[in-house]
Amino acid sequence: MPLSPKLQQILDKTYEPAQRFDKQYSGKDITYMTNEYGEPVTLFIGRRRDDGSIAGERYVRRIVRKPGSHDILKSHWENKGKVSR
Template identity: 40%
Template sequence: MKLNDDLIKKLEKLYTPSTMVDMEFRGNDLSFKTDEEGNPILLFIGKRAADGNVRGERYARTLKYDREGNRIKDHWELKGKAT
């Protein structure tokens, strides 16, 4: 599954730093972990199981910055199944 533009816009926002955030988006359950700045960096998308974990797909985000702190790379990569 490719991440659509609306979901990417939602993931570009800043959230509470160093936490796991749970939400629903267009019928899918989302859980994502944020870094120390509040950027989502690890995403689980699918259906939430009874134990609270999301079963579906797992994505990781690559963020690279230059020396001035400008973002030069922002990429989500499918890492496989989330169980």
């Protein structure tokens, strides 16, 4: 399932580097983690459990940078499947 445009807008922003963010989006729990540049690179969508983990879907962002810089040339989110543990 592709990500919705509104969720994509949230994930296109830059945040604190190497952090975890827990939020609610459209009635579901989301958690995303950022890389050393503050770009979200891992996303979990589903229902949050008591221990803080999420049972649902996991997505990973693939980023291609411009040669010799940190600017993003292109990126996309890949669905890596269900997370139930």
